[in-house]
Amino acid sequence: MSEGTATGTQEFWEEFYQDRDQIWTGKPNPLLVREAAGLEPGTALDLGCGEGADAVWLAGLGWRVTAVDVSPTALLRAAAHADEAGVGEHITFAEHDLAQSFPDGEFGLVSAQFFHSPVSQEDERTKVLRRAAEAVGVGGVLLIAGHAGWPSFIEDRHDVHFPTMDEVLDGLALGADWNVQTKDAVEREITGPEGQAGLRTDTVLRIRRMR
Structure with missing residues (x-):
C-alpha cells in the first residue's frame, strides 16, 4: 500500500x-456477479474495492486481482477478508486516490461498482473512468455499475446528479474499438435504515475492447 x-x-x-x-455485507455486488460470472478468468482491477467482497469473489473464480481504495482502513479489512477466504495470495491491495494516481498495467476486467463519491466532482469521475478504459487490454471488459437515482423512500435531492448510462458512454468517448454488450437498468427492492421498504434502480454497462 502506498503512503502519502x-x-x-x-x-x-x-x-x-x-x-x-463493518460497513458492507461481505457479499459481492450482484451486478458484478451477473455480468462477470461467465468471463474467462485473467487479470482484474477492482476500483474502489471497499472491504474487498468483489475482489475476494473474483479471486475465488481464479482471477488475479488488483484491488484499490483510497481508505487504508477499508484496505486492511479487505486484506483480512481475503486471507480468511483463502485467496489473499491472489489479490494485490493498493492505496490510490484515483483522481491523483492509478495502478499500472493492463487488465482483462476493470470493474467500477457504484463509483459514486460525495466529495468528488463529476468531471473527476469521468477522468477516472476514461483512465479505467485505458487499462483494459484487447479482448477485455470494462464493467461500470451505478445508481440511477435515490431510493423511492428518499425525496429527490437536486444537489446530487446520478449520471445516466448515455452520459457515462458519452464521457468515455470510446470509439469504434469498443462494443457495448450490456446496457441495462435494474430495479431492486431495498430496505432503508429505519426499516422502510422501497425500490432503487441501478444501471450496468459491460463494454468489451475489441481491438
Missing part, C-alpha cells in the same frame, strides 16, 4: 469506514 499526504477524499472515506467495524 491524506487528501480530502481520503479523509472522508476514512471517517466513513471508521464509523463502524
Whole structure:
C-alpha cells in the first residue's frame, strides 16, 4: 500500500469506514456477479474495492486481482477478508486516490461498482473512468455499475446528479474499438435504515475492447 499526504477524499472515506467495524455485507455486488460470472478468468482491477467482497469473489473464480481504495482502513479489512477466504495470495491491495494516481498495467476486467463519491466532482469521475478504459487490454471488459437515482423512500435531492448510462458512454468517448454488450437498468427492492421498504434502480454497462 502506498503512503502519502491524506487528501480530502481520503479523509472522508476514512471517517466513513471508521464509523463502524463493518460497513458492507461481505457479499459481492450482484451486478458484478451477473455480468462477470461467465468471463474467462485473467487479470482484474477492482476500483474502489471497499472491504474487498468483489475482489475476494473474483479471486475465488481464479482471477488475479488488483484491488484499490483510497481508505487504508477499508484496505486492511479487505486484506483480512481475503486471507480468511483463502485467496489473499491472489489479490494485490493498493492505496490510490484515483483522481491523483492509478495502478499500472493492463487488465482483462476493470470493474467500477457504484463509483459514486460525495466529495468528488463529476468531471473527476469521468477522468477516472476514461483512465479505467485505458487499462483494459484487447479482448477485455470494462464493467461500470451505478445508481440511477435515490431510493423511492428518499425525496429527490437536486444537489446530487446520478449520471445516466448515455452520459457515462458519452464521457468515455470510446470509439469504434469498443462494443457495448450490456446496457441495462435494474430495479431492486431495498430496505432503508429505519426499516422502510422501497425500490432503487441501478444501471450496468459491460463494454468489451475489441481491438
